[in-house]
Amino acid sequence: xxxxxxxxxxxxxxxxxxxxxxxxxxxxxxxxxxxxxxxxxxxxxxxxxxxxxxxxxxxxxxxxxxxxxxxxxxxxxxxxxxxxxxxxxxxxxxxxxxxxxxxxxxxxxxxxxxxxxxxxxxxxxxxxxxxxxxxxxxxxxxxxxxxxxxxxxxxxxxxxxxxxxxxxxxxxxxxxxxxxxxxxxxxxxxxxxxxxxxxxxxxxxxxxxxxxxxxxxxxxxxxxxxxxxxxxxxxxxxxxxxxxxxxxxxxxxxxxxxxxxxxxxxxxxxxxxxxxxxxxxxxxxxxxxxxxxxxxxxxxxxxxxxxxxxxxx
Numbered sequence: 685x686x687x688x689x690x691x692x693x694x695x696x697x698x699x700x701x702x703x704x705x706x707x708x709x710x711x712x713x714x715x716x717x718x719x720x721x722x723x724x725x726x727x728x729x730x731x732x733x734x735x736x737x738x739x740x741x742x743x744x745x746x747x748x749x750x751x752x753x754x755x756x757x758x759x760x761x762x763x764x765x766x767x768x769x770x771x772x773x774x775x776x777x778x779x780x781x782x783x784x785x786x787x788x789x790x791x792x793x794x795x796x797x798x799x800x801x802x803x804x805x806x807x808x809x810x811x812x813x814x815x816x817x818x819x820x821x822x823x824x825x826x827x828x829x830x831x832x833x834x835x836x837x838x839x840x841x842x843x844x845x846x847x848x849x850x851x852x853x854x855x856x857x858x859x860x861x862x863x864x865x866x867x868x869x870x871x872x873x874x875x876x877x878x879x880x881x882x883x884x885x886x887x888x889x890x891x892x893x894x895x896x897x898x899x900x901x902x903x904x905x906x907x908x909x910x911x912x913x914x915x916x917x918x919x920x921x922x923x924x925x926x927x928x929x930x931x932x933x934x935x936x937x938x939x940x941x942x943x944x945x946x947x948x949x950x951x952x953x954x955x956x957x958x959x960x961x962x963x964x965x966x967x968x969x970x971x972x973x974x975x976x977x978x979x980x981x982x983x984x985x986x987x988x989x990x991x992x993x994x995x996x997x
Contacts, residue, residue: 690933698933718742719764719807720785725778728765728785731792738763738792742802760802765789768809768852770831782806783837790845803847806838810853817864823899848906855884944991946984960987963994 690698718741720728727733742760765786769778790804812835815825827835842849859865888907897903963969969990971978978989 690936694933694935697935701934718760718762720766720789722766722769722774722778725766725769725781725785729781729788731788734785734788734792735795738789738796738798742793742798743796760798762848763789763793763802763804764850765804765806767807769806770812770828770834771809772811776830779831779834783834783841786838787841790841790847799845803845805842805847805850807850807852810851810858811861812851939996944988944995946987946991948984956987960990963990967993967997969993 720737728737742763745760766778766782769782786804786806790799793799793802793804811828812831813822813825813827815821826832839849841847855865892905892907895904897905964972967990970976972981972986972989973979978985981989
């Protein structure tokens with residue numbers, strides 16, 4: 685969901701430099717995955733549509749157990765069916781489509797002879813699961829009551845097809861939404877402080893390296909980093925914030941040093957507010973919000989910022 689997309693070669697170099705071996709991109713030793721957008725889940729409930737999608741997006745690129753890109757064979761591991769389709773902000777829009785799409789895509793992979801090596805899964809938001817306030821530990825929790833039936837179907841099917849249960853965990857979003865969120869459990873530390881991210885990884889990575897797993901699922905747990913680059917096109921439905929992951933990249937080509945500026949002599953301002961709103965709808969104006977870095981600009985500065993962000997997109 686990035687509007688300023690980096691060339692594939694640059695992204696692949698970032699991943700190689702950082703030692704990341706699984707990603708939605710291409711490099712000889714990377715493992716590869718595909719994602720089906722949420723707005724396509726309903727149509728993927730049709731076997732013919734799912735079979736056609738697998739043929740066009742998986743089978744045709746699958747050579748010798750991987751994707752052949754510039755003579756490198758990249759192992760395809762997963763098809764992500766949607767992305768966090770059960771967010772409460774979606775008002776159940778994908779409630780009845782997700783499981784059927786998951787089931788149909790996996791069946792299409794099976795029928796194509798790929799089901800043993802390529803698994804369909806549904807990346808879920810951590811809010812599909814919750815623990816009671818009086819006992820806020822993972823083992824005491826359960827799935828949300830409004831999606832309990834769907835989640836039960838999904839986890840049973842994932843277990844049956846030997847596919848991973850995939851969850852996106854954002855401790856900062858959980859804390860943002862609930863001031864009573866158990867911070868200590870989120871960061872693997874009984875004395876968490878302002879360096880939450882550092883503590884999280886210092887707690888998580890050694891556990892992963894030791895293959896300890898969980899009491900119910902001991903052993904290896906696959907983990908990935910979500911949002912390697914700045915996703916300025918993401919929905920702000922989870923909260924009025926933008927996550928920024930400023931990872932160093934080599935050989936980035938920048939736009940020319942040109943900017944859109946509101947003319948100081950402009951007379952007709954009747955459509956200014958409407959145009960600012962349009963510009964911010966299709967770009968990233970979060971820096972203008974209260975408490976943000978550019979909140980102190982005057983009205984002309986706000987307009988200039990909005991138009992310039994839209995111009996760069």
